[in-house]
């Protein structure tokens with residue numbers, strides 16, 4: 445439960461800080477955030493360049509985004525958690541079921557051919573994206589950096605489908621968290637759907 449997660453997940457952080465242990469031995473949170481930002485920016489370029497009609501948005505791809513973006517920095521890059529985890533009042537997928545839930549979820553996406561269907565209207569496409577994003581947010585499979593890798597994944601998925609990266613600049617962090625809370629606690633992705641709709645061109 446909450447205390448269990450906090451105990452288990454806290455192992456990745458330097459005691460009494462929010463700074464994860466890292467391969468560069470950085471202890472300054474600002475410095476680490478800056479490096480994470482740079483790695484993510486490089487990842488956007490690399491993964492965007494790699495996109496093609498043959499791209500596959502399966503679970504291996506999702507894990508590889510996390511691993512390849514952050515393996516220079518974190519031991520746990522690309523690895524799923526197996527302990528329970530909460531944020532605020534939200535309880536994410538139980539650690540025991542992360543692997544199987546993820547496999548099931550990505551099997552759905554593969555079966556849906558990554559939503560690549562020119563007959564979809566934008567509204568239909570957004571509805572499918574929001575459902576899947578809500579499920580991924582509730583899964584919260586990685587130790588850290590779930591938000592950023594989930595957004596990277598969806599940005600590549602929408603590029604593959606002929607759209608530009610989703611623009612979140614009109615969304616406050618609070619609104620994004622509130623939309624996430626509704627996904628996790630109420631399985632309601634209406635707010636996330638609106639965020640995606642507004643940011644997609």
Ligand SMILES: Nc1ncnc2c1ncn2[C@@H]1O[C@H](COP(=O)(O)OP(=O)(O)O)[C@@H](O)[C@H]1O
Pocket residue numbers: 531532533534581586587588589590591592593620621624625628
């Ligand atoms: N209270 C909450 N309830 C539900 N989801 C949340 C909550 N807080 C954060 N989230 C989700 O978790 C993500 C942050 O997870 P995290 O692993 O810290 O990634 P990052 O470090 O990239 O932000 C947010 O983007 C949001 O989707």
Ligand SMILES: [Mg+2]
Pocket residue numbers: 588589590
């Ligand atoms: Mg975080």
